[in-house]
Amino acid sequence: MLEVRDLHAYYGKSHILQGISFSVGRGEIVSLLGRNGAGRSTTVKTIMGEVAPVGRIDFAGARIDGLPPHAIARRGIGYVPEDRAIFPGLTVRENLLLGAKPARRGDGWSQEDMFRLFPLLRERADAPAGVLSGGEQQMLTICRSLMGDPSLMMIDEPTEGLAPLMVAHVQSLLEAIAARGIAILLVEQKLTIALAISHRLYVMGQGRIVFEGTAHALQESEAVRREWLEV
Numbered sequence: 001m002l003e004v005r006d007l008h009a010y011y012g013k014s015h016i017l018q019g020i021s022f023s024v025g026r027g028e029i030v031s032l033l034g035r036n037g038a039g040r041s042t043t044v045k046t047i048m049g050e051v052a053p054v055g056r057i058d059f060a061g062a063r064i065d066g067l068p069p070h071a072i073a074r075r076g077i078g079y080v081p082e083d084r085a086i087f088p089g090l091t092v093r094e095n096l097l098l099g100a101k102p103a104r105r106g107d108g109w110s111q112e113d114m115f116r117l118f119p120l121l122r123e124r125a126d127a128p129a130g131v132l133s134g135g136e137q138q139m140l141t142i143c144r145s146l147m148g149d150p151s152l153m154m155i156d157e158p159t160e161g162l163a164p165l166m167v168a169h170v171q172s173l174l175e176a177i178a179a180r181g182i183a184i185l186l187v188e189q190k191l192t193i194a195l196a197i198s199h200r201l202y203v204m205g206q207g208r209i210v211f212e213g214t215a216h217a218l219q220e221s222e223a224v225r226r227e228w229l230e231v
Helices: 040-047 069-074 092-098 111-117 119-123 134-146 164-179 191-197 215-220 222-228
Strands: 002-011 014-024 029-033 054-059 077-080 152-156 183-187 200-205 208-213
Touching: 002 040, 014 029, 014 040, 014 183, 014 208, 029 040, 029 164, 029 191, 040 152, 040 183, 069 077, 077 134, 092 111, 092 134, 111 119, 111 134, 119 134, 134 152, 134 164, 164 183, 164 191, 191 215, 200 215, 200 222, 208 215, 208 222, 215 222
Parallel strands: 029 183, 029 200, 077 152, 152 183
Antiparallel strands: 002 014, 002 054, 200 208
């Protein structure tokens, strides 16, 4: 579904992504792991068109590198940024509606689907989004992206700063999304979650892919974990 080949990206003269290649298949959860500064967030921003790409990005059989972000979103890629980017003065229901668009398939996501996935959103439907906790705002942002009926979701650090109970809710939601056939590219700091839900994982270091494999393979590779993940 998503194919990234020899991708480079720059911030000014700084060469951030240095020829990375990876893929995400339909319904897969694929995690990008690595320490802060490894290039994970830059990767999803580059795919989304927020950072100029040098290289090739194919999605659903067509090239998207060089397209503007709104065109990439219309192709079926949803993006959940690390800062959540909710509209605090609008209600939960209004935030969800902002993400809605006509479904490209017959089984698109509805507001009622969001309320079933995360019942607290129903309870808070008419409350300003700004009064939600950090974890609730994260769930709202993910659900708002789902309302756009994506085929692939790129989610950047969804569990950052969340309490353990909310982390479990986020994990369950991601698994439910993948069960509906939606691919997920997950940028995640918590190794335990990535190992638990990912079909495949890539470890990044210094702007390059330094490991590709299954959760089991990464668990067995102590040298990779020690050099590129552990603090």
